[in-house]
Every structure is written in structure tokens, then in C-alpha cells.
Amino acid sequence: MKSEHDNAHVTVLGLGRMGSALAAAFLAAGHPTTVFNRTPAKADALAASGAVRADTVAEAVEASDLILVCVLDYAAVHDLLDPVAGSLAGRTLVNLTSGSPEQAREMAAWAAGHCAGYLDGGIMTTPDGVGHAESMFLYAGSPEVLAAHRETLAVLGDPIDLGADPGLASLYDAGLLGLMWSVFGGWLHATALVGADGVAASAFTPVAVRWLTTVSGFMDRYAGQIDAGHYPGDDATIDVQLAAIEHLLHAGRERGIDGRLPELHRELMAKAVAEGNGGDSYARLVDAFRGR
Numbered sequence: 001m002k003s004e005h006d007n008a009h010v011t012v013l014g015l016g017r018m019g020s021a022l023a024a025a026f027l028a029a030g031h032p033t034t035v036f037n038r039t040p041a042k043a044d045a046l047a048a049s050g051a052v053r054a055d056t057v058a059e060a061v062e063a064s065d066l067i068l069v070c071v072l073d074y075a076a077v078h079d080l081l082d083p084v085a086g087s088l089a090g091r092t093l094v095n096l097t098s099g100s101p102e103q104a105r106e107m108a109a110w111a112a113g114h115c116a117g118y119l120d121g122g123i124m125t126t127p128d129g130v131g132h133a134e135s136m137f138l139y140a141g142s143p144e145v146l147a148a149h150r151e152t153l154a155v156l157g158d159p160i161d162l163g164a165d166p167g168l169a170s171l172y173d174a175g176l177l178g179l180m181w182s183v184f185g186g187w188l189h190a191t192a193l194v195g196a197d198g199v200a201a202s203a204f205t206p207v208a209v210r211w212l213t214t215v216s217g218f219m220d221r222y223a224g225q226i227d228a229g230h231y232p233g234d235d236a237t238i239d240v241q242l243a244a245i246e247h248l249l250h251a252g253r254e255r256g257i258d259g260r261l262p263e264l265h266r267e268l269m270a271k272a273v274a275e276g277n278g279g280d281s282y283a284r285l286v287d288a289f290r291g292r
């Protein structure tokens, strides 16, 4: 059965790598799509694929009730939208530009001040992942606005509702990028380590990826411990892991591998042991990151 969202008209402001992918996904799904970019030539390919090219931001805003913006930063969002703020009343602005939680909250208040619905978003993929249901799009700001446009936004990827605080998509985004960099760091360190003995990255990586699935199971278990503030070391204690990390440090030293990443982990574990928490699970180290 067709719903009103099947043909909802959308506007995409900003046609860099990501904005172009967003507009292309809407076009591919059959949504009439109006596009605008500061540098007009970046709209050429989309216009050739059926997008309506707006000559001005004002024209682009007036073309649709649902307006997505994806530009370099929040300053660029204001550069684009401040001059046409009066036209946003009664429309919905979905801001997929990366920024801080504080900037997101400021932008939500700015949109409310102009009588516009607002969602702040975080895109958890690269442009080639846009349009795939397994890609996560984080949304925060107004569950009602998300519910009203969910079907249309699902064209881009799986919409994840983080609730009414508009800062949460940026906060999750920052935390998740930090997680990605930590995983990349651990993987690259391990790849350098095994590579020193002639193991190819492409041989090691499938084993590493399977190990990450096991590790994510540990995280699921430890999340409940963190929320409860209780860290029973009934699977593996910090004492045991402090002993085990010495093998990693030793193997790295023997091979001339930079040991700063595992040394940080050892330092945090040693501190927990010194504080009398060596019998706890690894989740206890959340206190170190909280600065306690």
C-alpha cells in the first residue's frame, strides 16, 4: 500500500561527498528531490539523474516540507540558513552535519525560534553506505518529528531514535568515532605485531574480526555491570589481565613495535589493582575514564 511518504518531496542542501549520496538515495527511491550547493557545479550529476536544481537556498527551502542539510560544519549551516530562516516556519529541518552536542542544542533552539521542526542526525557510514538498511542514521531532537518522517528517512539507512535531547546524536557520534579509532588502533598495533613475523594483514584480519564478535559479547555483559556500579570478576579479573598484557608488551619490545597503546592499558589496570580492585572485571576501568 502506498503512503504519503512514498512520494514525499525532499530538499538536500550541501552536495559534498555525503550530501550527494543522500540526494542520490532519495532519487533512487523515487522521491522528488530538490538540491542546492554553494558551488553550483556539484549539482550537475544529480540534475542529470532527475533532481531539481535550485538556484538559491530560498528556492530550495520553499520546494519541500522536509529539508536535509549536510555541510562541513555548523557555521556553514548558519551561513546557508540564517538568510532564509523566515521560510523555515512549518517545515522540518534535518541537520546531518557533524558537530558538538552543544552546537546541536543551539541549532534546535534556533529552529524552534523559527517555528521549524528539528532533528539532529549522525551518519554512521561513509557515502557508499547511504541507501543500505544496515547503515545506522542516529536521530535526536523530537521523537514526534522522527515518527512523522521515519519512512522517508529510512531510505537513507536504519533510523535510530535517540529521543528528545537534540545533543544526543552528536554525543553518540563522537563516542562511536572514538570507539572506531580505538579499534583501528588496536587492530593496527596487532597487525604490526604479527606482521613482524611475516603474517599478512589479510591473513590476520579475518581472525581479528571474529574476535571482535566475541569482544562485543563481553561489552554486552559489562554494560549491565557499569549501570549497576558492581563489577564481579567472575569471568576474568583485572589481576589476570594485568599479567597477560605483559606477554603483549614483551612480544612488542622483541619486535620493535610501538608499545604506547598497551602501556596505557597496563597503566589503567595497575592503578585499579593498586586501589584494591584487581579482583573486579575489566569494566571497573570505566572509573579511570570518568576521572575518579
Ligand SMILES: NC(=O)c1ccc[n+]([C@@H]2O[C@H](COP(=O)([O-])OP(=O)(O)OC[C@H]3O[C@@H](n4cnc5c(N)ncnc54)[C@H](OP(=O)(O)O)[C@@H]3O)[C@@H](O)[C@H]2O)c1
Pocket: 014, 015, 016, 017, 018, 019, 037, 038, 039, 042, 070, 071, 072, 073, 075, 076, 077, 079, 080, 096, 097, 098, 099, 123, 124, 125, 126, 127
Ligand atoms: N564523508 C563521510 O564519510 C561522512 C560520514 C559521516 C558524516 N559526515 C559529515 O557530513 C558532512 C559533510 O561531509 P562531506 O564528506 O560531504 O564533506 P565535503 O565533501 O567536503 O563537502 C562539504 C560540503 O560543505 C559545503 N560547505 C562548506 N562550507 C560552506 C559554507 N560556508 N557555506 C555553504 N556550504 C559550505 C561544501 O560546499 P562547496 O561544494 O561549495 O564547497 C560542500 O557541499 C560533515 O559534517 C561530515 O563530518 C561525512
